[in-house]
Amino acid sequence: MWERFVIPVITTFGWVPPFARGFVRDLRPRWAFEEVGQPYEVALITDAKTPEHRRHQPFGQVPSYRDDIVDIFESGAIVLHIAERAAVAGAGRLIPADGAARIRAIQWLTAALNSVEPFVMALAINDIFEADREWSAARHAKVVEDLDGRLADLQTALGERTWLEGEDFDVGDLMMVSVLGGLRGTGVLDRFPALATYVARGEERPAHRKAMADHLATFEKPFRTEGSR
Numbered sequence: 001m002w003e004r005f006v007i008p009v010i011t012t013f014g015w016v017p018p019f020a021r022g023f024v025r026d027l028r029p030r031w032a033f034e035e036v037g038q039p040y041e042v043a044l045i046t047d048a049k050t051p052e053h054r055r056h057q058p059f060g061q062v063p064s065y066r067d068d069i070v071d072i073f074e075s076g077a078i079v080l081h082i083a084e085r086a087a088v089a090g091a092g093r094l095i096p097a098d099g100a101a102r103i104r105a106i107q108w109l110t111a112a113l114n115s116v117e118p119f120v121m122a123l124a125i126n127d128i129f130e131a132d133r134e135w136s137a138a139r140h141a142k143v144v145e146d147l148d149g150r151l152a153d154l155q156t157a158l159g160e161r162t163w164l165e166g167e168d169f170d171v172g173d174l175m176m177v178s179v180l181g182g183l184r185g186t187g188v189l190d191r192f193p194a195l196a197t198y199v200a201r202g203e204e205r206p207a208h209r210k211a212m213a214d215h216l217a218t219f220e221k222p223f224r225t226e227g228s229r
Contacts, residue, residue: 006068007039010078011053013062014044015219019128026063027215028075028178029082034207035094035174036086044218076113076175080106083171094171101165108164108172112179116154119147120182147188155192162201169205177202 012026026042033040045053049060056064057073065071065078069085072078083094096102126143130136154176158164163173180199183189189196202208 007041008033008065008067008082009041009043011043011045011056011062011064011066012218013048014046021216021219022184022212023182024062024215025075025178027181027211028175029063029065029078030211030215031174031178031208032079032082032094032171034210035169035205036082036091038082038086038091042218075178076109079171079175080109094169094174096168096170104165105170105172108170109175112172112175116150116176117179117182119150120179123147123186123188124182144188148191151188151192151195155194158194158198160194163198169202173202177208 010026010029013024016024029040032038045062047053048057048062053064054060056066056071059073061073063075063078064073065081067085070081072081080095083092086092087095087097096105122143126136126139161167163169164176165172177199180189180195181203189199203212
């Protein structure tokens with residue numbers, strides 16, 4: 001199926017502190033690759049702020065991606081590209097063929113990144129990255145209130161469906177579960193049982209388990225600047 005394609009490469013960190021393991025966004029394209037059965041390679045770096053890396057990712061972040069067609073960044077764009085390229089190769093398990101269903105899947109991918117993730121990240125920034133600021137403790141309640149409001153909206157939208165658009169898992173679910181996975185260990189989703197079940201359902205998928213295992217294995221072995229899957 002994939003013989004005519006150059007194996008794509010994602011660039012990410014070869015080491016992160018223990019608290020960040022399981023949360024770095026290379027997990028998202030890794031999961032997409034596993035869902036569609038696409039072989040891939042991983043290039044590991046220590047510093048995303050170097051001029052060399054910024055040529056691929058101007059904001060000095062990870063992951064970035066390259067294949068024989070494109071050199072791109074942003075996890076949402078990467079996941080969408082993986083899904084659409086897989087569909088061309090006959091492995092369209094992440095992006096619907098129907099035009100209306102396809103744009104609804106992209107709608108949810110975009111919503112995960114634009115409408116949900118900022119609230120998830122606000123909690124992480126306040127309680128982890130800026131926890132030592134004098135105003136952090138006072139701000140916590142407002143951050144949680146805003147996050148809960150957004151999660152309540154999302155839980156209502158999900159309703160009793162298995163996935164956001166019904167019975168078929170797609171790129172929208174992959175990205176939404178990935179974003180909500182950022183709340184792992186916080187207890188926030190305990191207040192939203194339908195979302196907690198939804199996230200667990202996504203993270204129980206064999207492709208996610210494999211992607212997470214490979215992501216975590218990166219930090220269990222000596223760092224290499226050129227890695228492979």
